[in-house]
Amino acid sequence: xxxxxNLGARLYRGEVGYDFxxxxxxxxxxxxxxxxxxxxxxxxRGLNMGIEFEGGxxxxxxxxxxxxxxxxxxxxxxxxxxxxxxKLGDDxxxxxxxxxxxxxxxxxxxxxxxxxQVKAGDIDADLVGPSWGDQIANKAWQGLAIFMxxxxxxxxxxxxxxxxxxxxxxxxxxxTITVGVYALVGFEVTPGTVIGLLTILGxxxxxxxxxxxxxxxxxxxxxxxxxxxxxxxxxxxxNGTLVRSINTTVVALLPVAGLLFIGGGALxxxxxxxxxxxxxxxxxAGAYSSIFIATPLVADFKEREPQMKALKKRxxxxxxxxxxxxxxxxxxxxxxxxxxxDDVADDAAPAVVGPRSQPASRNRGRGRPSGKRR
Numbered sequence: 001x002x003x004x005x006n007l008g009a010r011l012y013r014g015e016v017g018y019d020f021x022x023x024x025x026x027x028x029x030x031x032x033x034x035x036x037x038x039x040x041x042x043x044x045r046g047l048n049m050g051i052e053f054e055g056g057x058x059x060x061x062x063x064x065x066x067x068x069x070x071x072x073x074x075x076x077x078x079x080x081x082x083x084x085x086x087k088l089g090d091d092x093x094x095x096x097x098x099x100x101x102x103x104x105x106x107x108x109x110x111x112x113x114x115x116x117q118v119k120a121g122d123i124d125a126d127l128v129g130p131s132w133g134d135q136i137a138n139k140a141w142q143g144l145a146i147f148m149x150x151x152x153x154x155x156x157x158x159x160x161x162x163x164x165x166x167x168x169x170x171x172x173x174x175x176t177i178t179v180g181v182y183a184l185v186g187f188e189v190t191p192g193t194v195i196g197l198l199t200i201l202g203x204x205x206x207x208x209x210x211x212x213x214x215x216x217x218x219x220x221x222x223x224x225x226x227x228x229x230x231x232x233x234x235x236x237x238x239n240g241t242l243v244r245s246i247n248t249t250v251v252a253l254l255p256v257a258g259l260l261f262i263g264g265g266a267l268x269x270x271x272x273x274x275x276x277x278x279x280x281x282x283x284x285a286g287a288y289s290s291i292f293i294a295t296p297l298v299a300d301f302k303e304r305e306p307q308m309k310a311l312k313k314r315x316x317x318x319x320x321x322x323x324x325x326x327x328x329x330x331x332x333x334x335x336x337x338x339x340x341x342d343d344v345a346d347d348a349a350p351a352v353v354g355p356r357s358q359p360a361s362r363n364r365g366r367g368r369p370s371g372k373r374r
Contacts, residue, residue, distance in 0.1 A: 017239035021231045024296035031173060031293055038180020045183045050190040050274075051128050053137060056081075056098035057105045059112060062122040063091045071095060071116060078111035079104065084188065100127070140194045144175075147201060155212070163212050166297035167205065170289035174204045178281045185277070192274035200282025203252060207245050207290035211237050215295065222311065229312045234299040238291055249287040256280045 020027075051058065061071075068085045075083035075095045084096040093116075100108065105125050113120035148168060155164035178197060182189060215237035222230060259276035302308050 017235065019235060020238045020291060021235040021296050021299050024292075024300070027292035027296065031289075035173065035176055035180075038177050038183070041180050041184040045186070047179070047183055048186050048188050050188045051096050051098050052132070052191055053134075053189065054098045055129050055132075056096065056127075057100040057108070058126045058128070059093075059095040059097070059109065060088075060124040060126075061093040061095070061112070061116060062118055064093060064116050064118050065091070066093070066116045068093070071112075074112055074115035075108070078108045078115075136191055136194065140198070143198060144201075147198070151201075151205060155209075159212050159216055162301040163298050166294045166301065167208050167212070169297060170208060170286075170294040171201055171204060173289050173293055174200060174282055174285040177285045178278055181281045182277065187277050188274065190274040193278050196275040196278030197282065200279060200286055203283050204286025204289060207248070207287055208294045210241050210244065211290055211295050212298070214241055215298070223307055226311075226314045226318050229315050230302045230308045231299040234295050234302075238295050242291070245287060245291060249283060252283050253280065256283065 059075075064071075066074075068087055071093050072083050072085040072095075075085065075097055079097045079100055081097050081099050086094045086096075088094055095112070097108065105127060109123050109125050110120050112118075113123055148171065151171070152164045152168055155167050175197060178200065182193065187193075215234055218233045218237055219230060222228070222233065228236075256276055256279045260280050303312065
């Protein structure tokens with residue numbers, strides 16, 4: 001077995017682990033700091049909305065020897081607006097200019113043909129109205145709202161409302177960070193960006209649900225045992241699924257990183273940045289929130305219940321009594337996922353003194369000629 005697989009097995013059995021829930025205030029602080037930075041970046045710099053949302057014109061030139069900087073300078077001079085130029089295959093150029101109407105586009109087309117030394121008839125011009133972008137934005141917001149509502153309803157039914165609330169907070173956390181990174185980096189927001197944002201919600205929710213499912217199984221009839229508090233079981237659930245979460249996240253991030261850093265960066269295919277950046281940041285933020293935000297929040301919510309408070313007192317009292325007797329006051333390293341009644345029986349049963357102890361079933365029927373009842 002590989003080292004990572006061996007570590008995963010030991011984490012699953014509870015032999016080793018990291019106290020994620022116990023240090024949740026540190027993670028909350030980090031998340032708050034990142035979120036504030038994203039919000040400030042969004043408020044100060046704003047989003048670089050593409051022409052699909054603001055309206056404008058897109059000019060596709062034939063093969064030309066003009067450089068990207070030359071084309072950008074010519075487009076801005078002809079239109080009076082900022083231009084985005086991307087180099088396509090066969091030395092073709094794609095020029096985007098926001099805030100251009102039909103009348104002005106014809107003149108820009110002529111000026112570009114003259115400066116780039118191509119025929120005006122060979123330049124394809126496509127106009128995009130701002131109303132179309134508004135429709136896309138409205139549909140995206142509607143889809144996001146419907147998704148959030150359905151997620152909350154599903155998690156409330158499959159698990160409980162506290163888990164649904166924690167998952168919702170984690171999703172909002174992921175979206176805020178991703179949008180903030182777009183504002184800070186200055187990448188253009190296109191319909192591909194919207195698709196990427198909606199896609200990352202599913203990945204983020206997947207990791208969260210895996211941990212929640214493990215926590216649901218381990219916390220079944222939790223009040224019938226005195227070995228663990230709810231927070232400790234939540235921490236065991238995170239550790240038990242940690243390697244799985246890391247593996248799925250890394251596997252998902254590798255192709256996205258290829259699109260972002262190789263396709264969009266090294267090869268200059270800037271259109272890939274639209275969706276790849278949102279996927280890359282969203283996947284990383286989703287893995288982080290499922291481990292450091294969602295499950296610790298559930299533990300905080302549950303520990304406020306009277307039953308969980310009483311359980312915590314019993315667990316701590318038992319450990320204090322064990323420490324007073326010179327026994328280990330630490331939580332046991334393994335937890336039986338079977339019948340919690342066994343834990344209660346173990347706690348109540350006195351220790352058997354002697355070199356060997358016989359099962360109680362072997363003493364049945366002794367003192368009578370047979371084991372049958374008369």
